[in-house]
Each structure stands twice: as structure tokens, then as C-alpha cells.
Amino acid sequence: MSRPRRLTPFGVLIALGICNHLVLTGSRVAVSLDALSLGANAATVGTLLALFALLPMLFAIPAGRLADRVGVRGPMLAGSIGIAGAAIIATAIAGLPALFVTVTFTVYCACAELNECCTLWPVTCPEPSPKSQAYVCVPQETS
Numbered sequence: 001m002s003r004p005r006r007l008t009p010f011g012v013l014i015a016l017g018i019c020n021h022l023v024l025t026g027s028r029v030a031v032s033l034d035a036l037s038l039g040a041n042a043a044t045v046g047t048l049l050a051l052f053a054l055l056p057m058l059f060a061i062p063a064g065r066l067a068d069r070v071g072v073r074g075p076m077l078a079g080s081i082g083i084a085g086a087a088i089i090a091t092a093i094a095g096l097p098a099l100f101v102t103v104t105f106t107v108y109c110a111c112a113e114l115n116e117c118c119t120l121w122p123v124t125c126p127e128p129s130p131k132s133q134a135y136v137c138v139p140q141e142t143s
Helices: 009-037 042-070 073-092 096-124 130-136 138-142
Strands: none
Touching: 009 042, 009 073, 009 096, 042 073, 042 096, 073 096
């Protein structure tokens, strides 16, 4: 009888990254469809979707600096909790202002969390290699 495999920190990092990535990617579609169902015009939907690209450009460096100052665990946990909170806001509160808040929280928290995932991979992976970096960073950053 074999013993169950122990969950490694690298496995937790991958699982957390996948869950957060699912929410970020799914929210792109859900936010635009929800805005259209609320009667938003094309400019409003375009603005919401543009925020998914604009905000990471603005927040990536400050999120990295924050991680350098306080360490990576705090921003990563806060980012994951923030992404979950943004998803709850989107489902609990109807209206376009709630969608703008959801996009802002989701993108900022994902920026902090994804930055930390790519920072932590050499620490959590038993044998850091380009392949392990590809598992953590490349799919996250290309989306």
C-alpha cells in the first residue's frame, strides 16, 4: 500500500496560480458579457476590456517593488484573496460601477499574485530549471 503523496510548496504554487489564472481569464469574458446584458454601449465594454491591459502596465512595477520591500508571501496571499473578493463583488453586486471595481481589483491583485509566482518558482521548486519556470511563468504571463 503506497502512502499518499505529500503536497509540495511547488504544487501549491502551481494550484494557486491555476485558480487565480482561471478567475482572471474567466472574468474577461464574464465582465464583457455582463456589461452587455446590463445595456452598456460598445465604448463602455471596450473601456472595461482595455483596463485588463492598461492596469497591469501601470501596476506591475509597483507590485514588484512592494514584493521586494515586504517579501513575496504577503502580496501573493493578498493577491489571491483579492482575486476571490473581486469575483464575489461581481456576483453579489449588479451594475456597471461594480464591474469597474471588479476589473480593477482582479487585475491589480492578479498583477501582484502573478509577479510573486514568477518570483517564487526558484525557491519552491526542488530543482529550478527552465522547464519549471515555463510551468509557472509563461502560461500566466502570456494570457
